[in-house]
Amino acid sequence: RSKEQGGRRVEVFAAHMHADVVRRLELAADLQRALLDRQFAVEFQPIVDLATSRVTAVEALVRWWRGSAFVPPHEFLGPAEDTGLIVPLSEWILRESCREVAAWRASSWDIGLSVNLSARQITAPRFVETVAEALAESGLPPSALTLEVIEEMLVEDAEETITRLSELRNLGVRLAIDDFGTGYASLAFLRQLPVDMIKIDPSFVSGLGRDETLSLLTRTIVRLGHDLGLIVVAEGIERPEQLELLREMGCTRGQGYLVARPMAARGVDTLMRTSLQSTA
Numbered sequence: 001r002s003k004e005q006g007g008r009r010v011e012v013f014a015a016h017m018h019a020d021v022v023r024r025l026e027l028a029a030d031l032q033r034a035l036l037d038r039q040f041a042v043e044f045q046p047i048v049d050l051a052t053s054r055v056t057a058v059e060a061l062v063r064w065w066r067g068s069a070f071v072p073p074h075e076f077l078g079p080a081e082d083t084g085l086i087v088p089l090s091e092w093i094l095r096e097s098c099r100e101v102a103a104w105r106a107s108s109w110d111i112g113l114s115v116n117l118s119a120r121q122i123t124a125p126r127f128v129e130t131v132a133e134a135l136a137e138s139g140l141p142p143s144a145l146t147l148e149v150i151e152e153m154l155v156e157d158a159e160e161t162i163t164r165l166s167e168l169r170n171l172g173v174r175l176a177i178d179d180f181g182t183g184y185a186s187l188a189f190l191r192q193l194p195v196d197m198i199k200i201d202p203s204f205v206s207g208l209g210r211d212e213t214l215s216l217l218t219r220t221i222v223r224l225g226h227d228l229g230l231i232v233v234a235e236g237i238e239r240p241e242q243l244e245l246l247r248e249m250g251c252t253r254g255q256g257y258l259v260a261r262p263m264a265a266r267g268v269d270t271l272m273r274t275s276l277q278s279t280a
């Protein structure tokens, strides 16, 4: 009897697996087409200086409209990484976002750009050259570009990854550790990479004012960052109370729905006009 049940369980499992495999294959094929059909877009989320409330940078975030359905990045970035499509996709995101931000800077708006890197992109041939080309083509100065990496990227090909990132740093590009505090290697990462910025993960920021341990940890990360001479960005700010506490802690910058949602380039155009007017 137990054998029979076990057999049925295997069948149910196999059916699930089959559906999952089919879905993944379809997704992979659709991704390929999506790149050719220009179904991807870049949105920009403003990052503000907490002391002055000025927008100092925008983070580029990829968007995929698969027909009329929005597919969140966490659903397609894994498959894009597995199929290698992440490499041409990332190159497109980089060029596109450098071009937009260079245009805003040409309107005498002093803002920077943050772009997320993927593990496979960093170890792809000509990665450093591609970044240099995107900068040269757009006219964006290297110091205006920050590349965001997460600790998981050091799990494989750590040596090569560190070498490539150091080469970029030598070009004058800035490096940030994204989702800081969530990986086991946070502090080791800081030691191995010439990092300029840490971005505190929303899982800490979410507890500000509500959870004593998370508040204490956030305060500790801010202090650690400052002691190391780094820019500290808090991510996922949704409530006014969080903003107040981060200001009081002396956190450098903030990002989150309360400050501004990710928006299309057109939205940033509007933001720029208001921002330039208010400083004129």
Ligand code: C2E
Binding pocket: 045, 060, 061, 062, 072, 073, 074, 077, 090, 093, 116, 117, 118, 148, 178, 179, 235, 236, 237, 238, 255, 256, 257, 258, 262
């Ligand atoms: P991330 O780099 O940590 O980006 C921040 C994510 O948090 C974005 O999600 C953003 O929309 C979301 N977010 C911002 N403020 C808030 C807030 O106040 N509350 C909440 N709940 N969420 C907030 P998104 O766009 O879905 O991206 C998820 C992740 O996918 C990113 O996390 C990044 O790891 C990856 N990703 C996004 N775009 C790209 C890209 O162009 N290239 C690569 N390689 N990865 C990307």
Ligand code: MG
Binding pocket: 059, 116, 148, 178
């Ligand atoms: Mg990021």
Ligand code: MG
Binding pocket: 178, 179, 199, 201, 202, 235
């Ligand atoms: Mg993050």
Ligand code: MG
Binding pocket: 178, 179
């Ligand atoms: Mg993330």
